Amino acid sequence: MDRYLVIGDPVAHSRSPGMQNAAFRFHNLDARYEKRHVLRGEIAPFLEEARRELAGFNLTIPHKGAVIEFLDEITPEAAAAGSVNTVTVRDGKLLGDSTDGYGLEHALLENFHLGPAGKKFLFLGCGGAARATAFHLALRGAETIRIANRTIDKAGALADELRRYRRDLSVEISAIGDEERLAFWLADTDFLIQATSLGLRDDDAMPLNPALLRNELASRLRVFDTIYRDTPILRRAAACSIPAAGGMEMLIHQGAKSFEIWTGLPAPLDAMRRGFLQGDRESCCD
Numbered sequence: 252m253d254r255y256l257v258i259g260d261p262v263a264h265s266r267s268p269g270m271q272n273a274a275f276r277f278h279n280l281d282a283r284y285e286k287r288h289v290l291r292g293e294i295a296p297f298l299e300e301a302r303r304e305l306a307g308f309n310l311t312i313p314h315k316g317a318v319i320e321f322l323d324e325i326t327p328e329a330a331a332a333g334s335v336n337t338v339t340v341r342d343g344k345l346l347g348d349s350t351d352g353y354g355l356e357h358a359l360l361e362n363f364h365l366g367p368a369g370k371k372f373l374f375l376g377c378g379g380a381a382r383a384t385a386f387h388l389a390l391r392g393a394e395t396i397r398i399a400n401r402t403i404d405k406a407g408a409l410a411d412e413l414r415r416y417r418r419d420l421s422v423e424i425s426a427i428g429d430e431e432r433l434a435f436w437l438a439d440t441d442f443l444i445q446a447t448s449l450g451l452r453d454d455d456a457m458p459l460n461p462a463l464l465r466n467e468l469a470s471r472l473r474v475f476d477t478i479y480r481d482t483p484i485l486r487r488a489a490a491c492s493i494p495a496a497g498g499m500e501m502l503i504h505q506g507a508k509s510f511e512i513w514t515g516l517p518a519p520l521d522a523m524r525r526g527f528l529q530g531d532r533e534s535c536c537d
């Protein structure tokens with residue numbers, strides 16, 4: 252049997268086992284996917300075990316960047332992003348890939364029937380979620396990527412990397428509190444990507460002044476929250492009739508891409524979506 256894992260800290264909330272085991276069942280594969288709590292300091296011994304015993308694994312917080320120095324190979328996109336969420340084990344070698352950007356691209360297609368080519372993006376936040384996805388959008392022909400962040404220096408660093416990655420990409424940065432600039436940008440944006448950690452907790456505020464989202468933006472603007480839950484920005488967008496979606500399809504599609512990398516088979520999206528929502532039927536501990 253081929254064994255797969257998702258590792259992270261925390262990892263208990265992960266819906267990847269339900270999703271991946273549904274795909275294995277769909278294709279009648281003798282394979283099993285589970286989750287394991289792995290602390291930051293445990294990554295090196297885990298990887299030695301993985302080389303011997305696993306067919307592949309996914310990584311979530313806090314391992315996506317830290318794992319890179321231990322890998323044998325890494326795709327150019329994952330190297331640019333400094334983020335790996337999918338590792339394939341082949342002949343004891345560890346091959347790293349990033350499928351989060353693919354997940355976001357396909358979530359936009361699924362939710363809004365629009366792709367990134369020629370589009371203008373405004374990212375709120377420039378932490379792990381933005382970093383893991385922005386390089387993919389650049390690769391897929393985004394015209395402009397603007398980054399608004401609380402800490403402007405971090406936005407500047409990511410912007411420099413994006414400019415080096417694609418020289419003709421237009422990249423601009425702003426403090427997230429610069430409402431005048433954000434209002435100007437929002438009137439000229441196709442996709443607002445919420446990539447801060449605000450919204451994970453029930454009492455979180457919106458990362459920008461809610462008044463900046465107005466009905467007049469609804470003809471063009473689409474709001475996507477990388478967080479998988481109902482967040483304040485999604486509620487505000489809905490109140491303004493702005494089309495908006497949360498992170499579920501991004502999770503489904505990043506997992507679908509991982510499945511295809513590991514097995515070479517087409518991902519059964521409907522089965523994976525059902526598995527994602529139902530959880531892992533064979534697991535006792537979800």
Ligand code: ATR
Pocket residue numbers: 312375376377378379380381400401402405427446447448449458
């Ligand atoms: P992750 O890896 O989960 O994305 P992260 O790398 O710490 O976590 O990034 C979190 C993002 O949310 C950052 O852009 C962060 O802004 P800073 O770079 O200024 O820290 C943003 N963020 C977190 N709390 C915030 C808050 N209260 N207001 C605005 N932005 C916030």
